[in-house]
Structures are given as structure tokens and as C-alpha cells.
Amino acid sequence: MDLYTTGDVCKKLGIKERVLKYYVESGIIEPTEVGVSGKRKYWYFDEAAINRINQIRLYKELGYSADEIKDFISQSEFDWKKALGKQINELKEKKKHYENLILTAETMRYFYESGLYDGEIVDISVFGNDLDNFALSAFSSSDNSKEGLLTINQDISGGMETAEINKVGTDVMEMLAKISYCKNMDPESSEVQKVVSDVFDYIVKMSGIEAIDAKDVLYGIRLTSNFSLESLIDSMLGIGTTDFVLKALEKYSYGREEI
Numbered sequence: 001m002d003l004y005t006t007g008d009v010c011k012k013l014g015i016k017e018r019v020l021k022y023y024v025e026s027g028i029i030e031p032t033e034v035g036v037s038g039k040r041k042y043w044y045f046d047e048a049a050i051n052r053i054n055q056i057r058l059y060k061e062l063g064y065s066a067d068e069i070k071d072f073i074s075q076s077e078f079d080w081k082k083a084l085g086k087q088i089n090e091l092k093e094k095k096k097h098y099e100n101l102i103l104t105a106e107t108m109r110y111f112y113e114s115g116l117y118d119g120e121i122v123d124i125s126v127f128g129n130d131l132d133n134f135a136l137s138a139f140s141s142s143d144n145s146k147e148g149l150l151t152i153n154q155d156i157s158g159g160m161e162t163a164e165i166n167k168v169g170t171d172v173m174e175m176l177a178k179i180s181y182c183k184n185m186d187p188e189s190s191e192v193q194k195v196v197s198d199v200f201d202y203i204v205k206m207s208g209i210e211a212i213d214a215k216d217v218l219y220g221i222r223l224t225s226n227f228s229l230e231s232l233i234d235s236m237l238g239i240g241t242t243d244f245v246l247k248a249l250e251k252y253s254y255g256r257e258e259i
Contacts, residue, residue, distance in 0.1 A: 003044040100135035
């Protein structure tokens, strides 16, 4: 049986010795053998122990505590499906909170960049003293009814004929192709800036207004680039839509297995 020292294991797995020491001292992993020289102890690990360490690392990354890991890796009939479901829900709640913090921070940056709070310090009262509720109210659709969605569709199309809509679609695809072509260039180069200018001119033309503030567009893009697909779907169709769809799909999927 091959045995590996603490240093060997850390090098093999790419972890720091203090991490392995924490695993051992917290009782979630035991060395295969312990050597003693004077007052010093030396730990040795076999392949099975190394595999267990990798397993522990995975569950640490998933957010489980040392006590939780110690409990379920010692149980032969542990309910993994239930445990993972619970952990996924907890991680999703954390993710939503971090996304809400990002939205708040991006809003603060927008305030400063647009001069809305020039020289002033933004505090939590601006967000109703509750960042999560601020994000929920700011990043959600106001009218998710069938009539509301039809109205949005009519507003977007502006009563255009099919040929006009197709022309707009073609123009948008051409602009996206230009942006894709430029993505390996310097974003500050004149060529890239010309493409951006063309996009803005087109948006102004389509919107029928005199001008669009680039900072407003930048704010919108920053938000959408930082938020998950779940948040974007919920913003368009109502908070909880993604969870509802997932639960329906889970029921359908498990039902198909029984057929």
C-alpha cells in the first residue's frame, strides 16, 4: 500500500497544508497512519484517504460546514437527494442576495456617474433600508398579465408591418455581426467606437426620441451582464416564474420515469 506524506498530498491535490490540517483536526478525515518522532507527529495517507479528501473539498465548495460533512460522510444510508436539494436552495438564496447587492452597487455607481449624487454619499436609506426588497421591486415586471404582455409587444412593434419588422431584425443582426467582428480589437479604438455610435444612432432612430443617454444604456447592460438567467426571466415574467417552471419540469421528468 502506497502512503503519502502531508506534503505529498497537498502537492498532489493542489491544496495548502493548513487546509489538510483543518480537515484532520476537525475530525472529518483521519490519516491512514500516524508516525511519531520525538514530540512531532507525521500523518500519512493512502489513495482511499486522498479520494475522501477530494470528496470533502467538493462539499466544502458547495457550502457545507465541517460538522455537516463529518455527519454525512460517516453515514452509509445518507439521503443525498434531500441534502443536495436543501443545499441548492440555500445556495440559490445566497446567490440572489449577492445579485441584489450587485444591483444596489451598480445603481450607486449610476448615481455617481450620472451626477445624481454629485458630492454626496449614498446611504442605505436611499434603498428603503432593505437592499433585498429594493432589488425585488426594481428588478421585476409591473404587469405580467396576458393583456400587459400584449401591450408590451404592441409597444415594441409600434404597429409596424411584417416587412418593417423583418427589416429591423435584419438591421439588428448586422449590428451584432459588426460588434462580434470587433470583439478582438481595442474597445477604445476609433473603429469600435464607430460601431457603438452606429448602434446608438439606430436606437435613437427606432425609439423616435431625440437622444439616448449612454450612461443609461451602460447601466442596463451592466445589470444584465451581472445577473443570472433566472433573474432575467423573473424580471420579465414575474418573481418566482423560474422556480415555478423548474418545479413543473421536475414533476414532468419524474413522471416520465414512471411511464
